[in-house]
Amino acid sequence: MQSREKKSISLWQIFLQYFIIGSVGFGPAMASETKKRLVKNLKWINEEEFLNGLALGQILPGATFVSLTVYIGYRLKGVLGAIASFIGLLITPFFTMLLLSYTYFTYGSLSEINIFFKIIVVVIVGLVVNTVIEIGKSAIKDWKGILIALAVFLDMLIYQNIFIVLIISAIAGIVIYHPVMKKDISTINSGQVNKTKFSIEKLIILAITLIICIYLLSYNPVLFKLGWVFFSTGAFVFGNGFTMIPLIQQEVVNNYHWVSMNDFMVGIAMGQMTPGPILITATFIGYKVASIIGAIVATLGIFLPSFFLVIATAEIHKKIENNKIVKAAIRGMMAAFTGIMALVVISIAKSALVNVASIIVALLTLGLLRFSKFRTIWVIICTGITYWCLNLLCNNCLIH
Numbered sequence: 001m002q003s004r005e006k007k008s009i010s011l012w013q014i015f016l017q018y019f020i021i022g023s024v025g026f027g028p029a030m031a032s033e034t035k036k037r038l039v040k041n042l043k044w045i046n047e048e049e050f051l052n053g054l055a056l057g058q059i060l061p062g063a064t065f066v067s068l069t070v071y072i073g074y075r076l077k078g079v080l081g082a083i084a085s086f087i088g089l090l091i092t093p094f095f096t097m098l099l100l101s102y103t104y105f106t107y108g109s110l111s112e113i114n115i116f117f118k119i120i121v122v123v124i125v126g127l128v129v130n131t132v133i134e135i136g137k138s139a140i141k142d143w144k145g146i147l148i149a150l151a152v153f154l155d156m157l158i159y160q161n162i163f164i165v166l167i168i169s170a171i172a173g174i175v176i177y178h179p180v181m182k183k184d185i186s187t188i189n190s191g192q193v194n195k196t197k198f199s200i201e202k203l204i205i206l207a208i209t210l211i212i213c214i215y216l217l218s219y220n221p222v223l224f225k226l227g228w229v230f231f232s233t234g235a236f237v238f239g240n241g242f243t244m245i246p247l248i249q250q251e252v253v254n255n256y257h258w259v260s261m262n263d264f265m266v267g268i269a270m271g272q273m274t275p276g277p278i279l280i281t282a283t284f285i286g287y288k289v290a291s292i293i294g295a296i297v298a299t300l301g302i303f304l305p306s307f308f309l310v311i312a313t314a315e316i317h318k319k320i321e322n323n324k325i326v327k328a329a330i331r332g333m334m335a336a337f338t339g340i341m342a343l344v345v346i347s348i349a350k351s352a353l354v355n356v357a358s359i360i361v362a363l364l365t366l367g368l369l370r371f372s373k374f375r376t377i378w379v380i381i382c383t384g385i386t387y388w389c390l391n392l393l394c395n396n397c398l399i400h
Helices: 003-007 011-024 029-041 047-059 064-107 111-139 143-158 162-177 182-189 193-217 221-236 241-255 261-273 278-320 324-352 356-371 376-393
Strands: none
Touching: 011 029, 011 064, 011 376, 029 047, 029 064, 029 111, 047 064, 047 111, 047 278, 047 324, 064 261, 064 278, 111 261, 111 324, 111 356, 111 376, 143 162, 143 324, 162 324, 193 221, 221 241, 221 278, 241 261, 241 278, 261 278, 324 356, 356 376
């Protein structure tokens, strides 16, 4: 898209599209929802820009899909576009989790909405499988990509060190897709200095903003600790929400005893069963610690590192993204991402597909997403009702 066309996109339009994505996208499925809306339907960005943003989200620590969201908003409308996309994506998941947290901690159980949760978790399987297919179609173009994805899948089964995996997959991409490097190394070094400087200036501004937030939180020790736990997790842990869960558990359950292990698992389940990023679980824990203000602090803590890091590195990324070496590395990482997501599908399916009805509904969800023109929200509603009816007909009550 030409820069003139991008200028015609308003902040309100960016906010609205990401409000919809955040309302109907579940965890990893947000990537396919973003691609469908912004690449295929609206054509605000092209497929290469989408993949570049997704690759950047993997390179940086923090929530991958939040980083992708900020990157696209920034490419469309600068810092204000990044803010609009960031808020639009998180507003529905935040308030949904806030409502569920209030229900859980006020009434002591989720039995009243247990059926809803079990329906959603089955539908999520179909949504995530569709995401793997969509991203795989863009990321894997030949047998070399399949080989990288398969190797990463097997490696993650054993070692589960996503940072090392991404580095190796980037190197593999360079070796496989671009064996001749000398010419392109000079291209990287010949980039304009002023863009890098501009990025550093923005980083300084963002750092000052962060320092002010820390200073304000320091007046409340509990909020300060809460904010630091989630901010440090988002700033230093690589991978998706699943890779951050063990570290969050160590801090909030074992170290600070803010929630019990049972409550923590409920929060994780909610993060997977509600729209938006899986790490919206931070809202649940923050609410338990310090009510609404705690929910806000924890939510911003886990997601702001993604926002800051993308803004700070976007200009550098834009300068080198067309370099052939960088493109080869991105191809390797995107193939790796497909392998990682395939492993996520298996993890979710093992706990979600517990009977024939759940398998049928997961396949129905995938089929409707692949071969119909229904909007995602209607697919969720229709397949959810189908699952409920199937269980009634089979006398297999969801509560059990």
